Amino acid sequence: MIGIGYRKDFAEEWEEHPDLLNADFIEVAPENWINVGGYWKKLFYKKLERYPLFAHGLSLSIGSPDEPDFDFLKQLKRFLDETEASVYSEHLSFAKCDNAHLYDLLPIPFTEDAVKHVSRRVKQVQEFLERPLVLEIVSYYSSLAAEMKEIEFINAILQESDCLLLLDVNNVYVNSFNHQFDAREFIQQLPKEKVAYIHMAGHLKVDDDLIIDTHGEPIIDPVYELFEFTMHWLQKPVPVLLERDFNIPELNEMQKEIHQLKYIYNKILEKTKTLC
Amino acid sequence: MSKSTYLQQSLLAAYTRGGDDGIISKLSRVKEKGIRYYRHLVFNIVSDGVSNAYPIMTDFFGEEKMKELVHDFFSNQKCQNFQVWAMPKEFKDYLLQYKKDMMERYPFIPDLLLFEWMEIEMFMMPDEVMPDYEKEGNILKDNLVLNPEIQILFFHYPVHAKHPIKISEQDKGEYFVLMHRQPENKDIIFTNLNLAVVKIIEALYHEPLCIDEIQKLFSPTSLEQKEEIKQFIREALRSGSIIGFQKNK
Numbered sequence A: 001m002i003g004i005g006y007r008k009d010f011a012e013e014w015e016e017h018p019d020l021l022n023a024d025f026i027e028v029a030p031e032n033w034i035n036v037g038g039y040w041k042k043l044f045y046k047k048l049e050r051y052p053l054f055a056h057g058l059s060l061s062i063g064s065p066d067e068p069d070f071d072f073l074k075q076l077k078r079f080l081d082e083t084e085a086s087v088y089s090e091h092l093s094f095a096k097c098d099n100a101h102l103y104d105l106l107p108i109p110f111t112e113d114a115v116k117h118v119s120r121r122v123k124q125v126q127e128f129l130e131r132p133l134v135l136e137i138v139s140y141y142s143s144l145a146a147e148m149k150e151i152e153f154i155n156a157i158l159q160e161s162d163c164l165l166l167l168d169v170n171n172v173y174v175n176s177f178n179h180q181f182d183a184r185e186f187i188q189q190l191p192k193e194k195v196a197y198i199h200m201a202g203h204l205k206v207d208d209d210l211i212i213d214t215h216g217e218p219i220i221d222p223v224y225e226l227f228e229f230t231m232h233w234l235q236k237p238v239p240v241l242l243e244r245d246f247n248i249p250e251l252n253e254m255q256k257e258i259h260q261l262k263y264i265y266n267k268i269l270e271k272t273k274t275l276c
Numbered sequence B: 001m002s003k004s005t006y007l008q009q010s011l012l013a014a015y016t017r018g019g020d021d022g023i024i025s026k027l028s029r030v031k032e033k034g035i036r037y038y039r040h041l042v043f044n045i046v047s048d049g050v051s052n053a054y055p056i057m058t059d060f061f062g063e064e065k066m067k068e069l070v071h072d073f074f075s076n077q078k079c080q081n082f083q084v085w086a087m088p089k090e091f092k093d094y095l096l097q098y099k100k101d102m103m104e105r106y107p108f109i110p111d112l113l114l115f116e117w118m119e120i121e122m123f124m125m126p127d128e129v130m131p132d133y134e135k136e137g138n139i140l141k142d143n144l145v146l147n148p149e150i151q152i153l154f155f156h157y158p159v160h161a162k163h164p165i166k167i168s169e170q171d172k173g174e175y176f177v178l179m180h181r182q183p184e185n186k187d188i189i190f191t192n193l194n195l196a197v198v199k200i201i202e203a204l205y206h207e208p209l210c211i212d213e214i215q216k217l218f219s220p221t222s223l224e225q226k227e228e229i230k231q232f233i234r235e236a237l238r239s240g241s242i243i244g245f246q247k248n249k
């Protein structure tokens, strides 16, 4: 299953030319659609008739020191129910602190107490939403007051809470470049059985030692290779999403990327089947 | 969560909101370059959101001045809205509350902020339940049904009609503008109103009325005024601020 991040930027074009882009599901950020009516809702609901929806949130801020925002959670739950979203994923980061939204994803300190805090929070959210939470490994440009490695932090949360993992292969690539570690080794240390969803995207190298996860460029070959490696390691079908948020190209360009992902995905899974 | 973990998160959040370089040295075990990038990314998201929401105001003040305003806003305002598209409303409210000097110097700014924001708010707002109506009917006999996705704005300056650079004190007056979301294509349409027409909208807002009843409300004296009312209604039916005719009157 290969999906596409549904954006207003290309919603009209896709509606006019539905055959230019063939995906198995669409993903949206609930925050961009909650309580939205009018023109956008009309277009979005037309797509919902045809495609299963994966919801990928932005403002849950699971690592926030603040109390959860139950009013937001209520609206979120209504949205997930109404749209029959099959998956709800979010970021392992924080985007709100001291009662102020920051509208971006900041790194949670890799500390023992943050593990406990986030795990407690995950349980609270899952209980409230009555569905599992799938947490994404985010890209980060600096760690903050870290007392352990990123992989230890992620694994501790996965173990302590019962959430699932969204493995963003591009983010692992970006992090391995920015923080000088081996991406393959990192992936191999993750608990395979927890991987429920994969993200693939492009990024931008802004300096010799810094890559920014822009979702504004095509996927580069080393990230495709890391995806192939990941599928080999996983040996199971997991939904994969192509994320493209900026610099939206022609739809057929995105379709080429979907094809490429599908090709790798099928190739590996076919092999797995024969091995079985 | 421990105090020290909280403090580090709080400092990083404060740095991304206000960009105070003095904070960086208080952050433990960070890469300065990466931390500076966070500020850059957060500020750009907010700044782009604001200038996209207020293109006329941005054109009037220029990018630099707008960035100053955004910096002032985002450093001081604790944004409450979880939806980034709705954050510019908080920018408007912040300026109205704290930038009195600016409002005195440019007295049309409150109107301009409202005009630009309301277009977004109405474009995005949840769908109202549409009353039962028929598209075809007799304009002289049937009751008229108002579009529920409608609002009347009142301005002191004609920000809907003139670029702010051309607005002067001589323009100060009373301007009523009808805005509605077109029922089919969901576009936002602005229409100039005079006071008499404002009353028609208000009357229709309470219940569907036919043209005779509307005319009785205003007892128009001249044939010309009667014609004006009819003309408005025809135009409103065409543009969708009146959606149609009541069923089974």
Ligand SMILES: [Fe+2]
Residues within 6 Å of the ligand: A136, A168, A199, A243
């Ligand atoms: Fe992602």
